[in-house]
């Protein structure tokens with residue numbers, strides 16, 4: 001499996017990718033915040049997904065109990081010829097029971113539609129389940145009804161803070177403000193798609209979560225923290241992305257998230273960071289790495305775990321630093337708790353996701369404690385090695 005994927009990945013990386021059937025972006029203003037931005041279908045290469053997570057305080061040394069959902073239209077990674085028997089619409093579930101046992105599933109659906117009345121959205125993945133986002137973006141409820149796949153129940157997220165896009169703007173969900181229009185001609189096709197057509201809308205930057213699910217006959221029931229966002233792109237991520245770090249955490253009264261993405265064949269690393277305290281936004285910025293000394297964030301993976309499941313070296317945690325416009329500094333430590341593969345699900349060569357604990361706050365103050373989910377998407381098969389400690 002690993003060798004096969006690797007081979008396919010390397011073949012892809014060394015052939016030039018054709019941006020066939022690219023779907024044009026739509027105006028943000030006409031689209032509900034958490035609605036349908038593109039229209040992925042089996043005859044285009046677009047992908048759109050609604051992601052979210054719920055997580056609870058860990059029991060003993062176990063990874064935190066957790067539930068993560070992905071309502072997919074299309075595919076984020078296409079490593080080889082398209083396979084007509086793969087469903088266009090499906091739901092991917094990953095998580096942990098409180099005792100540390102992992103669960104995961106891919107539930108196919110016959111349809112995947114998102115309709116809206118004003119800002120209220122309804123997702124219907126026939127055969128799997130669906131979701132409902134309230135018109136004020138304060139709640140998001142996932143319902144699964146797929147007993148034949150072992151999943152029946154609900155996850156409800158109640159937001160801590162207002163929705164946001166990635167670049168301190170309410171104008172739209174794209175990252176184009178990090179490049180000036182006269183640099184357009186200097187952008188590669190991958191950079192251009194990543195900065196101008198990959199969308200990110202965070203309707204719920206942090207939440208209280210209530211999980212009431214039956215999974216393969218066992219209950220998963222908890223009240224904890226949570227988060228919800230959505231992304232879309234006209235082509236699979238591997239066409240434009242080399243490597244992608246994402247994470248979110250709720251730590252005391254702080255809610256935070258960040259993305260750091262290196263486009264293929266590019267040194268222009270897209271960086272976006274969001275930090276709020278009791279719902280008040282301290283930072284919400286996007287920038288190219290190395291272009292700012294204030295109002296930016298820095299993500300540094302640390303540690304080294306030789307991951308036997310995916311066959312690659314991976315980090316054990318991330319330090320996320322926020323330097324505000326006024327120079328104030330905040331720092332957060334997101335860790336998988338030294339649990340290696342036991343805290344990682346999915347655990348694939350191109351897709352790693354960890355659950356864990358987090359601590360931090362304003363530098364110099366007593367750190368607060370919390371919970372985190374963080375990811376490393378690595379379609380470019382970049383080799384990880386820990387940065388020298390700063």
Ligand SMILES: *[C@@H]1O[C@H](CO)[C@@H](O)[C@H](O)[C@H]1NC(C)=O
Pocket residue numbers: 013014015016017190239264265
């Ligand atoms: C990246 O660079 C390699 C080597 O120059 C080239 O073969 C490949 O087509 C490039 N990929 C993209 C997506 O531009």
Ligand SMILES: *[C@@H]1O[C@H](CO)[C@@H](O)[C@H](O)[C@H]1NC(C)=O
Pocket residue numbers: 021022023039040041042043044
């Ligand atoms: C799929 O989307 C393309 C636009 O990307 C559109 O032209 C085509 O009609 C759609 N096909 C179906 C079956 O909906």
Ligand SMILES: *[C@@H]1O[C@H](CO)[C@@H](O)[C@H](O)[C@H]1NC(C)=O
Pocket residue numbers: 083084085086
């Ligand atoms: C296509 O997908 C089906 C169902 O997921 C799988 O059984 C089959 O092996 C795949 N075919 C190829 C050529 O990968």
Ligand SMILES: *[C@@H]1O[C@H](CO)[C@@H](O)[C@H](O)[C@H]1NC(C)=O
Pocket residue numbers: 164167168169170281282283284325
């Ligand atoms: C922009 O960032 C500032 C903090 O630097 C914050 O007060 C404001 O709410 C942010 N605006 C948006 C639209 O995110």
Ligand SMILES: *[C@@H]1O[C@H](CO)[C@@H](O)[C@H](O)[C@H]1NC(C)=O
Pocket residue numbers: 097099100101218219
């Ligand atoms: C952990 O909990 C799950 C769900 O209740 C159960 O199926 C599994 O057997 C448990 N594992 C152990 C090692 O006790």
Ligand SMILES: *[C@@H]1O[C@H](CO)[C@@H](O)[C@H](O)[C@H]1NC(C)=O
Pocket residue numbers: 317319333334335337
């Ligand atoms: C981050 O947390 C881990 C686990 O507790 C710890 O080993 C590491 O030293 C911490 N790193 C920093 C820079 O605080």
